């Protein structure tokens with residue numbers, strides 16, 4: 001239950017799909033989720049967090065927000081990473 | 089020189105336009121810039137930061153990264169806020 005479970009935001013999944021996926025992980029797999037969105041999925045990453053926060057309220061805390069870039073296929077792509085922790 | 093200067097990411101301006109705008113502010117107006125992007129501009133916000141970092145290297149530090157949402161015209165819109173500080 002200690003290592004953060006990484007969830008990469010998918011272009012084809014809805015915000016709601018990701019919210020449900022993260023709730024499942026927090027319930028059954030890990031008390032921390034690293035939610036990571038690349039490029040055009042960065043704004044969706046923030047939407048997912050806000051929708052999850054609406055749903056779980058004080059049940060989660062945002063441990064860390066970080067940004068950066070990685071090289072993929074010789075192109076640099078920006079990312080946003082949100083570390084979400086279950087509060088209790 | 090103390091209060092952060094707020095820059096809201098614009099749909100119509102390029103990443104490069106914003107980079108130059110922020111460099112001007114850090115040179116002449118304030119040693120801190122709050123770069124804020126809403127909705128679809130959130131991913132551009134991260135691109136702007138990464139392009140600025142490439143340019144200024146250790147000349148800037150990322151003081152704070154935060155996310156949240158605001159209500160505009162009865163719709164809730166997510167945002168990403170990056171507080172960028174001139175190092176010296």
Ligand SMILES: [Zn+2]
Pocket residue numbers: 023024027028
């Ligand atoms: Zn379940």
